[in-house]
Amino acid sequence: MNTAPTTENENSTIDPAAAAFEAVASGVVVIGTDLTVISSNTMIKELVRLNGDQPAAGNTCHQMLFGRAQPCTDCPVQAKQSFENSEKSQIIKTTSNIEHYFRETFTNWGDRVVISLQDVTREVALLRKIDLAHKEVRAKNVLLERKRRQALDEQGHLTQLLDHLPDGLISVGTNLEIRRRNQVANEILPNPRPDASTCYEMIGYDTPCDQCPLLNGLSADMAQKNHQSAGRFINERIITDPAGKGGGLLFFRDITRKIELIKKIREQQDTIQRKNKILSGLVDLEAQMQKASEPLEVFNFFLDTFLPVLNVTAAALLINDIRAGNVWFTVQRHVTKAQMNELVCAYLSREVQSDLNAKVSQDAVPWQETTQVTLVGGHGQRVGLLILAIADCKHDDDLIQLFSDPLGAFIHNRLLMRQLEERANTDPLTGLYNRGYLELALAQEAQKLTRYGIHHAVVMIDVNRLKMVNDQYGHEAGDRMISMVGDNLKDNIRTTDIVARAGGDEFIVLLTNTTRQNAEQFIKRLRKTVFNELDLDVGANEKFPVRVSLGAAATDEIPPDQLIKKADQRMYAAKQAYYETNQRYR
Numbered sequence: 001m002n003t004a005p006t007t008e009n010e011n012s013t014i015d016p017a018a019a020a021f022e023a024v025a026s027g028v029v030v031i032g033t034d035l036t037v038i039s040s041n042t043m044i045k046e047l048v049r050l051n052g053d054q055p056a057a058g059n060t061c062h063q064m065l066f067g068r069a070q071p072c073t074d075c076p077v078q079a080k081q082s083f084e085n086s087e088k089s090q091i092i093k094t095t096s097n098i099e100h101y102f103r104e105t106f107t108n109w110g111d112r113v114v115i116s117l118q119d120v121t122r123e124v125a126l127l128r129k130i131d132l133a134h135k136e137v138r139a140k141n142v143l144l145e146r147k148r149r150q151a152l153d154e155q156g157h158l159t160q161l162l163d164h165l166p167d168g169l170i171s172v173g174t175n176l177e178i179r180r181r182n183q184v185a186n187e188i189l190p191n192p193r194p195d196a197s198t199c200y201e202m203i204g205y206d207t208p209c210d211q212c213p214l215l216n217g218l219s220a221d222m223a224q225k226n227h228q229s230a231g232r233f234i235n236e237r238i239i240t241d242p243a244g245k246g247g248g249l250l251f252f253r254d255i256t257r258k259i260e261l262i263k264k265i266r267e268q269q270d271t272i273q274r275k276n277k278i279l280s281g282l283v284d285l286e287a288q289m290q291k292a293s294e295p296l297e298v299f300n301f302f303l304d305t306f307l308p309v310l311n312v313t314a315a316a317l318l319i320n321d322i323r324a325g326n327v328w329f330t331v332q333r334h335v336t337k338a339q340m341n342e343l344v345c346a347y348l349s350r351e352v353q354s355d356l357n358a359k360v361s362q363d364a365v366p367w368q369e370t371t372q373v374t375l376v377g378g379h380g381q382r383v384g385l386l387i388l389a390i391a392d393c394k395h396d397d398d399l400i401q402l403f404s405d406p407l408g409a410f411i412h413n414r415l416l417m418r419q420l421e422e423r424a425n426t427d428p429l430t431g432l433y434n435r436g437y438l439e440l441a442l443a444q445e446a447q448k449l450t451r452y453g454i455h456h457a458v459v460m461i462d463v464n465r466l467k468m469v470n471d472q473y474g475h476e477a478g479d480r481m482i483s484m485v486g487d488n489l490k491d492n493i494r495t496t497d498i499v500a501r502a503g504g505d506e507f508i509v510l511l512t513n514t515t516r517q518n519a520e521q522f523i524k525r526l527r528k529t530v531f532n533e534l535d536l537d538v539g540a541n542e543k544f545p546v547r548v549s550l551g552a553a554a555t556d557e558i559p560p561d562q563l564i565k566k567a568d569q570r571m572y573a574a575k576q577a578y579y580e581t582n583q584r585y586r
Contacts, residue, residue, distance in 0.1 A: 026118040030109065035060045035071055035078065038112060047092070047102070047117060061115060066092065076106055077113050090117070168252035171241070172199050176208060176215070179247070188254045190230035199250055204229045213238050214248050232256045274309065281305040282402060289410045295319075298410060299331040306403045307333060307388075310396060314367065314389035316340060318347050319375075319411055320382065322418045325353050325496025325512045326444055334389075339366040345452035347385060350513055353496055356382050373404050377412025384411055427501040429479060430486035438500035441510055446560040448512075456512050457519035457554035458563045460571035461489065463505035464547045464578055468585035473538045481536050484546055488530050508564070511554075519552035526550060547582075549575035 021028065027044030031037055037059050047065075062068045062075075071078050076086055090102045101124040107114040168185030172178055176198045189202045196202045200209055208215060213223035218240055227234040237251040288301045299317055307315055314334035321328040325348060332340050346352065346364035359372045369391035375384035386404060425437035433441075445456040463485050470478040482505065489499045489507060498510040511519055527550065535543035551570025553563045 024116070026116045029061055029065070029115045029117065031061045031077070031113050031115060033077065033111065033113070035062065035075070037061055037064050040064070044117060047100075047119065065117065066090070166253070170199050170202065170250045170252070171247065172214065172250060173245075173247040174214075176200065176212070176247075178202070185252055188252050189234065190232050203227055203234065218248070226255075233259045278309055278399065278402065281309060282406070285403070285406065289406070295411075295414050296329055296331070298407075299329055302403070302407055303331060303333055309399065309403075310388065310390060312388050312390050316343050316387040317384065318344060318387075319384040320415070321444075322415050322422065323441060323444075323496075323498065325494075326448075328415075335366060341451055342366075343387065345454065348448070348452065348454060348513065353513075354494075360385065360387065371400075373400055375404055375408040375411060377408050377415070379412065383408055383415060427486075430483050430501050432486050432490065432507075433498055433500040435500060435502050435508075438498060438502070438508055438510060441498050441500075442560065442563075445510065445512060449555055449560060454513050455515050455555045456510065456560075457514040457516060457552055458567045459509040459511065459519060459523060459550055459552045460564070460567040461485070461507040461509065462549045462571055462575055463507075464549060464575065464582070465585050466505040469536070469538070469544055471585075473544070477536065477538050477544075481544070481546060484534070484536060485531075485548060488534065489526075492526060492530055508567075514554060515556045516552065516554035519554050523550045523552050547578065549578055 021039075022041050022043075024041060024043065027041060027047045029037055029040040029044050044065075060071070062071050066072075074088065076088075086106050088104050088106075090104050092100045092102060100119060100121045103118045103120050105116045105118070107116070165182060165184055168182065168188040170178055170181040170185050178197055178199060181202070185202065190204055198208075200207065200212075203209075209225060209227075213225070218238065221239060223238045225236045225238070227236060232254060233256045235253045235255045237253075238248055239251075240248050242249070285298075285302060285305055289298055292298045292301070299319065303315060303317060307313065315332065316335050316339075317329075317331040318327055319329040319331075320326070327344055327348065330340055330344060335343070342364050343360060343366075346360045349361075352358045352360060357374065362370065365387060367389040369389070371388045371390050373386040373388070374382050375386060377383040384407075422437065425434055425440075426432065427434050442456075442458075445454075448454045449456065463481065466478055466481060469481050482501075486499065486501060486507065489509060493499060493509060493511070496512045498512075500508050500510070502508050509522075511522060514522075526548075531546060531548050534546040536546050538544045549571050551567045551572070551574055553566035553570065555563065558566055
């Protein structure tokens with residue numbers, strides 16, 4: 001287009017170009033480079049009327065279009081920029097303060113600029129509506145996402161809350177299948193199999209519990225059951241499902257520590273009662289020791305008081321006599337006479353009597369499990385043995401000692417009293433036992449032979465040439481010679497044996513638990529190591545040889561009542577042999 005459009009006043013004939021200019025669907029304004037309006041079409045006039053202004057030729061585009069005195073700040077024409085087909089947006093407010101939106105397009109036309117102004121208010125409104133709809137959708141999505149996350153958070157919080165409950169929780173259906181369980185249930189239940197699908201499998205059962213409240217129908221709002229599995233005690237409380245979906249909620253609590261605490265309390269109560277019983281028993285035992293006239297009363301009271309404290313029913317008590325190797329008393333509970341005889345026989349064996357800490361052979365004890373307690377007196381020596389039908393009870397050592405110590409002291413005191421009473425049975429010169437005591441000891445050994453088959457022997461000793469010493473050196477020298485023989489005999493026998501002075505120059509040795517062969521060995525040892533080089537100092541650097549004649553007899557060859565006679569015969573035979581090589585004195 002080379003010519004500007006004409007207005008109606010310039011030519012009454014309608015120019016086709018002008019008609020086309022008017023037919024454009026958008027408002028068109030032709031301006032110069034100084035922004036003055038050269039021409040505009042009818043559409044632009046309609047648009048301009050929106051703000052109440054009247055179009056006027058010669059006005060500037062910013063005055064006509066926007067009612068502004070100053071050009072637009074981003075005007076491309078004034079900036080002399082290349083604006084071929086450039087666009088910008090504009091807003092025009094009507095007199096009623098309604099905004100209209102326009103798309104403004106700039107096109108070069110020679111030394112002029114064509115500005116087309118298209119009303120896009122409806123498009124903008126539609127876009128805004130669409131954008132608002134999008135924003136609402138996004139807002140709803142955000143809210144839904146927030147609610148979803150909130151639900152997940154609440155669900156997670158609920159899970160954490162359930163996992164931190166002190167009780168294990170399992171929700172089950174009507175057929176006992178697990179709907180949900182917390183972590184505590186996995187920790188409390190003794191067999192929490194990951195693949196467990198039912199509540200009873202969680203406890204470790206293969207089938208439902210007997211009389212399951214959920215299967216049989218709850219008769220109350222809550223039921224309880226106790227389970228014991230894998231050494232643990234579990235309490236279960238059952239309630240119906242609060243949501244009404246059937247099944248129920250199961251609450252599990254490990255009450256093992258509670259049960260153990262109850263057991264400990266009961267044990268402590270039992271211990272207190274037992275200690276009171278022990279204390280009472282010790283007091284009663286002490287009182288019995290003070291008032292009892294016979295030792296046997298004390299021994300029976302001891303067993304009747306002590307055995308129930310240890311929960312022992314069978315026992316044997318062996319009390320030593322003042323003469324070693326002999327038993328003074330035997331007291332038993334649930335032990336037959338034959339069994340007691342076997343125990344005494346084993347107790348009197350050389351192995352046991354020679355060792356303070358030795359115990360009776362288990363072969364002689366009538367029980368498979370036994371505890372043997374050595375009773376010790378105030379002198380530190382064994383005064384008896386207590387055999388209990390109970391396994392090793394080291395945990396009761398202190399308790400046993402509480403009872404055995406006073407009993408040992410009591411036995412020791414009674415033995416001392418018996419020794420004082422029997423001093424009348426000793427020879428005043430040598431301090432050895434006299435013939436009367438020897439007769440009692442021989443009777444006891446005869447009973448041991450009859451009851452237990454324990455042999456004994458006697459050795460007759462006669463001092464050679466005692467009359468010669470008396471006549472030549474005086475009776476004081478003779479007495480010293482007798483005492484020297486007695487001392488050497490006493491120093492060479494066992495604690496279970498007895499040396500007695502039978503009278504004058506004659507001595508008798510009772511060898512317990514001995515055969516003829518053992519007795520002959522004893523005689524041989526005395527001759528070789530004791531009376532072979534023994535001399536008596538008789539003054540003036542003169543010594544007199546101390547020699548003896550010996551003869552022995554034992555129950556493994558002859559009856560007990562013939563021992564002394566037989567030993568005496570053998571002793572005289574030895575004396576005759578002595579005088580065959582030595583000078584006889586009158």
